[in-house]
Amino acid sequence: MTTVVLEKIWKEYGDQIVLENIDLTIESGSFVALVGPSGCGKTTLLKMLLGEERPTSGRILLDGMPLKPEPDWDRGVVFQRYSVFPHLTVLGNVLVGREFEKSRVLGRLFGINRAAAIDDARALLNAVGLSDHENKYPAALSGGMQQRLALAQALMRKPKVLLLDEPFGALDPGIRAEVHALMNELWVEQGITVVMVTHDLSEAFRLGTRVIALERRRNRPEEKERYGATIAHDIAVWPPKTQKKKQNGSALVEEAPPLIAADVSAAVH
Numbered sequence: 720m721t722t723v724v725l726e727k728i729w730k731e732y733g734d735q736i737v738l739e740n741i742d743l744t745i746e747s748g749s750f751v752a753l754v755g756p757s758g759c760g761k762t763t764l765l766k767m768l769l770g771e772e773r774p775t776s777g778r779i780l781l782d783g784m785p786l787k788p789e790p791d792w793d794r795g796v797v798f799q800r801y802s803v804f805p806h807l808t809v810l811g812n813v814l815v816g817r818e819f820e821k822s823r824v825l826g827r828l829f830g831i832n833r834a835a836a837i838d839d840a841r842a843l844l845n846a847v848g849l850s851d852h853e854n855k856y857p858a859a860l861s862g863g864m865q866q867r868l869a870l871a872q873a874l875m876r877k878p879k880v881l882l883l884d885e886p887f888g889a890l891d892p893g894i895r896a897e898v899h900a901l902m903n904e905l906w907v908e909q910g911i912t913v914v915m916v917t918h919d920l921s922e923a924f925r926l927g928t929r930v931i932a933l934e935r936r937r938n939r940p941e942e943k944e945r946y947g948a949t950i951a952h953d954i955a956v957w958p959p960k961t962q963k964k965k966q967n968g969s970a971l972v973e974e975a976p977p978l979i980a981a982d983v984s985a986a987v988h
């Protein structure tokens with residue numbers, strides 16, 4: 720179980736202050752949805768959690784320990800565009816996470832390790848509904864299937880924190896609803912902490928236990944470079960969702976409460 724703490728985080732690129740004074744504690748097992756206008760620094764915040772970018776000041780703690788300065792296996796990541804490898808089969812794409820982790824020099828698994836990894840990969844492919852496609856290549860999958868594969872690949876690393884940057888933005892509405900239900904189930908079953916950037920407020924409220932809106936409060940043109948975005952709203956989603964499974968084993972995806980979503984929409988845009 721993993722708690723992430725951001726302490727007084729500032730991020731600047733040259734003269735531009737992107738984020739200012741972000742203080743945030745993400746409880747273990749929560750599902751944080753991060754919203755805010757384009758360019759306000761959502762991806763930048765995610766990259767800092769991944770270790771791909773360093774804060775200009777402030778610090779990030781993972782279970783009380785400072786974040787390692789490079790991306791590692793504590794954090795799995797899925798970006799909006801499918802992050803799967805086109806030259807590997809579906810099964811190969813899921814295995815690759817484990818291969819890099821276990822043997823960084825060779826990048827291959829052997830013997831018992833490989834057999835166990837294949838079992839784990841097949842269980843994940845089953846969980847994301849791709850069992851019948853393990854020998855296909857990504858080009859032969861639909862967008863929704865590729866994104867489900869990317870989720871399985873990220874989960875194979877058993878990340879403490881799963882980072883998602885608009886992972887469902889490119890999907891058709893019908894498929895998106897399916898992937899939402901799957902995402903909710905995976906969150907319940909794997910007991911992970913998730914931070915997801917999204918432009919879609921109903922998605923934020925449907926999946927998140929908490930919705931955080933970033934906003935640049937001072938937005939006059941002459942202020943844009945000198946002030947960054949910070950946390951403008953921090954909303955606990957009601958009714959609360961938990962990672963305990965329902966009695967029938969399925970995790971229910973709650974509908975977004977429309978009034979609150981509308982309030983935040985007004986605040987964010």
Ligand SMILES: Nc1ncnc2c1ncn2[C@@H]1O[C@H](COP(=O)(O)OP(=O)(O)OP(=O)(O)O)[C@@H](O)[C@H]1O
Pocket residue numbers: 732737755756757758759760761762763764
């Ligand atoms: N490597 C970089 N060098 C310089 N500036 C950068 C860099 N990365 C991001 N920025 C700037 O930081 C700001 C925030 O970018 P970021 O990608 O985090 O926004 P975002 O909230 O994810 O936007 P969107 O919703 O459009 O994805 C932008 O003004 C961007 O130009």
Ligand SMILES: [Mg+2]
Pocket residue numbers: 761762763
């Ligand atoms: Mg972005």
